[in-house]
Amino acid sequence: MKKNQFAVALLGAVLSVSLFAEEKTAEELVKSMKKEDITYRQLMNGMAMAKNNIDNGIIGMNKMLVNRGIDFIRTHPAPRAKPWVIMGKDDQEGFKSMLVFYDKKMDEDVEAIEKAVNKKDWQKALEASNELSNSCLSCHVVYKDKVQYIME
Numbered sequence: 001m002k003k004n005q006f007a008v009a010l011l012g013a014v015l016s017v018s019l020f021a022e023e024k025t026a027e028e029l030v031k032s033m034k035k036e037d038i039t040y041r042q043l044m045n046g047m048a049m050a051k052n053n054i055d056n057g058i059i060g061m062n063k064m065l066v067n068r069g070i071d072f073i074r075t076h077p078a079p080r081a082k083p084w085v086i087m088g089k090d091d092q093e094g095f096k097s098m099l100v101f102y103d104k105k106m107d108e109d110v111e112a113i114e115k116a117v118n119k120k121d122w123q124k125a126l127e128a129s130n131e132l133s134n135s136c137l138s139c140h141v142v143y144k145d146k147v148q149y150i151m152e
């Protein structure tokens, strides 16, 4: 095997291993969550309520309200079917990676909000909540209009 061919083969192996690992992680992530009899869109309505609680809580300097929203984002359930069934075949793998990435990112975002609120630093909490908005929007910009199926 020539050097180039070997490099290509190696790259292929690495890519397929990491793709497989990713897939497993998305499956595992969903498995680790409590399942609720709701669609993915209904889960998103819960996310929107949580975000509202956080933002209104920060503006009203109301820790209880902020914590309610944080708690939902941390412990949110999985919908009744695997989230990626709403995407077309070609978009499923990418959406899985997004789910894994943003599940962790949103946990980090709410942790930053929580820390700021515990210090009663409402300005900083607002900034941290804007970071959370970025996480929501980043996924939406790429995937919200790619939804092809309604979750049964």
Ligand code: HEC
Pocket (backbone or CB within 6 Å): 040, 041, 044, 045, 047, 048, 051, 086, 098, 099, 102, 103, 106, 132, 135, 136, 137, 139, 140, 143, 144, 147
């Ligand atoms: C991993 C990707 C991803 C992340 C992160 C994400 N969303 Fe979504 N969201 C979606 C997709 C996909 C849809 C479209 C669902 C559909 O139409 O079935 C959606 C739809 C929505 C909708 C519209 C629901 C409806 O009834 O049409 C709202 C509101 C929403 N998301 C809020 C949020 C909020 C708030 C956050 C952050 C706290 C968030 N989302 C984070 C993927 C994501």
